[in-house]
Amino acid sequence: VGRHEPQMGKPDVFCPSVLGARSWNAGAYSPQTGLWYTNAHEFCMKxxxxxxxxxxxxxxxxxxxxxAFDFVPPPDGKASARLAAYEPLSGKQVWSVDYDLPGLGGVLATAGGLVFNGDSHGLVHAYDNRSGEELWKFNTGSGIRGGIISYSAGGKQYVLVPSGFGSLFPGFASSVFPDFKDIRGGAALIAFVVD
Structure with a gap:
């Protein structure tokens, strides 16, 4: 690849951006499938x-x-975001689900064969851990930024979703994802029973 030496005062495009190609929030590994699930986004910086x-x-x-500093789409296309499942040793992508905005929360993989992920619009999704097929979704009312967790109480399995949008990321990345400006704030902690 070689080294690129930027010149003082001259604009250059670097990919990926300093915000990374992979979301910094927690991914999830499933011992059942041997797959690692993570949110990712692709855009550059000028x-x-x-x-x-x-x-x-x-x-x-x-x-x-x-x-000068700005986030820009990749030279060969528009900015993109996705939840993806990878074989961690080979790096091979097994499946992915496209989103119009980056997912900024953590991913949860359960022993019941589900992968839970929240999106920036406030939808929490449940996917089949092997195929990526969406099995269920629920609108929480505000973008999801925190980690989704699962716990057991009284013989039932629960999934707990923190909903409430905010952070510096939407402000920084609004030049490549302008819909961030339309996301409602709010705060809620929502528990679901898994049947």
Whole structure:
């Protein structure tokens, strides 16, 4: 591949962006299938190396040492997002489900053959762990940012979903995913019984 030396003040496109190709939230591994499930997104960043005046920076703005910075679609297409199942040793993708916005929460794989994932619109989805077929979904009312968990109580299995959108990611990535601006805030913790 070689090394690319950016030139001071000249814009360059780098892929993937600093936000990564894989969501930083937890993926899930299933011993049943031997697959690893994770949220992923593909977009790039356009930067120009240069001075960045820290006195002029807004609260919580990252310092990258650049004079210009923006997220942009990949050179060969539009920004994309997905939940994908991989063979962890080979890296082979077994199945994937496309989303219009990146999934920013954690993934849960259960012993019952299900994979749960929340999306940025607030839908929690249950997929078949082998095929990726969607088996169920529920609208929680706000984007899902936290990890979905499962627990047992009183002889029943529960799935607990934290709903409530927020973080710096939507603000940073709204240039490549403009629909982030339409996501409602809110906060709820919703429990489901798995039959």
């Amino acid at each position: 930067v120009a190396s240069g001075e960045q005046d820290v006195k002029e920076m807004a609260f919580s703005q990252p310092y990258f040492g650049v004079s």
